[in-house]
Amino acid sequence: MPPPGHRGRADTVVRVVTYLDHAATTPMLPEAIEAMTAGLRELGNPSSLHAVGRRARRVVEESREIIAEAFDARPSEVVFTSGGTEADNLAVKGVHWARRAADPGRTRVLAGAVEHHAVLDAVQWLADHEGAKVEWIPVDALGRVRPEALREAIGPDGSDVALVTVMWANNEVGTVQPVAELAAAAREHGVPFHTDAVQAAGHLPVRFAASGAQSLAITGHKLGGPIGVGALLLAKPAEPLFLDPVPLLHGGGQERDVRSGTLDTPAIAGFAAAVQVTAARRDAEAARLAALRDRLIEAVRAAVPDAVLNGDPADRLPGNAHFSFPGCEGDALLMLLDARGIACSTGSACSAGVSQPSHVLTAMGAGAERARGSLRFTLGHSSTEADVKALAEAIGPVVERARRAGLS
């Protein structure tokens, strides 16, 4: 029996030559593949006390040190998880539970209105099941959470706030948030601040200690590492305003008793290798991607003059270009580009594959039509000028065709 994905005929469209969806996942770096596959050949549970276990443990700890260094954290602050979603859930739910256990009056959770679903739905779950009082901090038309808006939400006292959570950079429109200012505003009131840095970690100088955040979520597969591994950077409980989160997973007590479960040594090694390579190249790569991204924006505007660029035109992720195409439906554009071998995203998805209007664009004040007719193009380490050229040639006819289909 052939392995999954190799039975029968191939999908006629799977011959992707132009991959413009790096924000969904980006190819693994050769260094990460090498580290991970080497790890897969090795035996050992890092929690075992014998020599075989110690060898695995060494891989985990060296990986922890690499990741800590790359993100300006201490090794003891790195808690490995299964990815960004788990890291966000652990921070949001775990810190809420811990803070409320210490003081039942801390019932409020303040969250940015454009958070990823990993935060958004965790926060909403606290409201629906744990009696949390949730306030969504509004964003401006560019998708930014203003520090004044956060201060206003916290109010004069803030002693009833369990936590504040605002992402580092938005996964759909790419807008970068003023994280340090937001964290400082929370700190003024002694409130812990969590930030989802999943999209930012591979492209921006993400410095945990300097940011003032108490916790920060990252994941391997957005920066050239494997899928299925991530980390929550978690400030030490020595910080007076901070308590370790209540765990989501109970078990063997790994990861300072905050996240139980046998550590995935090969994946962690691959993750660390990717972080190391990405950190070393980050500034040069960000400049390269930003220049490529700007040419992509120009090319789209040249072909479709009424395309609207969403998000902050300047302060955005270097690989992100997010457009609304008036009179088009995002799903139709995606399908037509897919048929031409160009992969991109409508920036929204759900289990049945039915897209909902983006809560991000809606929060930014976009009407239903602008929200439905949007596409996200994201570049990464394997992107080249040829990718931009392919999109430049396709986007005009595709938009014209989708307009004929209209917003049905």
Place this chain on the structure above:
Amino acid sequence: MTLRVLAAMSGGVDSAVAAARAAEAGHDVTGVHMALSSNPQSYRTGARGCCTLEDSRDARRAADVIGIPFYVWDLAERFHRDVVEDFVSEYAAGRTPNPCLRCNEKIKFAALLDRAVALGFDAVCTGHYARLEDGVLRRGVDAGKDQSYVLAVCTPEQLARALFPLGDTAKADIRREAERRGLQVADKPDSHDICFIADGDTRGFLAERLGAAPGPILDTDGNRVGEHEGAYAYTVGQRKGLRLGTPAPDGRPRYVLDISPVDNTVTVGPRESLDVQEITGERPVWLGEALGGPFGCHVQLRAHGEVYACTAEADGDVLRLRLATPARGVAAGQAAVLYDGDRVLASATIARTVRVPA
């Protein structure tokens, strides 16, 4: 000729084999599953129809096996407006709609087809059991599965862009073919009920939307013989669930003869009072040349129903049918589909009936 074909894939065995046949015939096929509810759990809960996450996954897996691209299109708004709301308002008006027929007319060969054509497709392919040759619509060869009745509402323009690859095959053979092609849906049960009524409780579904409207059940002499919770919940010809308090003088079972939404009454009577001799249909759709008549043909009055010889006469928007033998339990709102042998001539919505004089 290679066509760009959009295969509507419900997640069932028929549409999967239809898509596979279209691909094998050399067409450039793309699979599309229509999401008909924005909350997929709100309709069916089991995999018996076309609206669940499981069905969406089944359709996707079939597309994988066939080797064609696959997408989910959200047609929930259109479906709700043109099929679900229409279903409720037809019942409220005392008629008995056929939602599958409406879905073909307004969704599969309208909303879906229009969008497909606009996006560059030449045709829509479905797993219906009917034959289509040179614009002529015929019954499928499997008499038990034939779906020409629910397709007869489509106009020639709509059918010109339709492909029905299963019309020449019996259902049992389609299941064997699915098995041979490695399609996992080969033994998935057929769907029978209305796809948007999860538990099959049509009366409950209508009551939830139309509210309780109690009124009298009368016999043909106007005597009150029972109570109902809403006249909309009844269908002409219905016998079960009448819960009549007063037995008929002759002790024989009684049937719904009439539903009158205006005075909220349901009239019941003996079986022979259901016999209908004349039928008036509205807005006929002709698949070939429009005929005036009078001409002789056959008519089918509900899905998988009996066929009656009749004389038809058309006058603009009105189609009059005189049956050679009486038909029983003919409900307004259903389609009268005219056949010449196995060939569909026209369809019209049943508006009025004239009973056999007592």
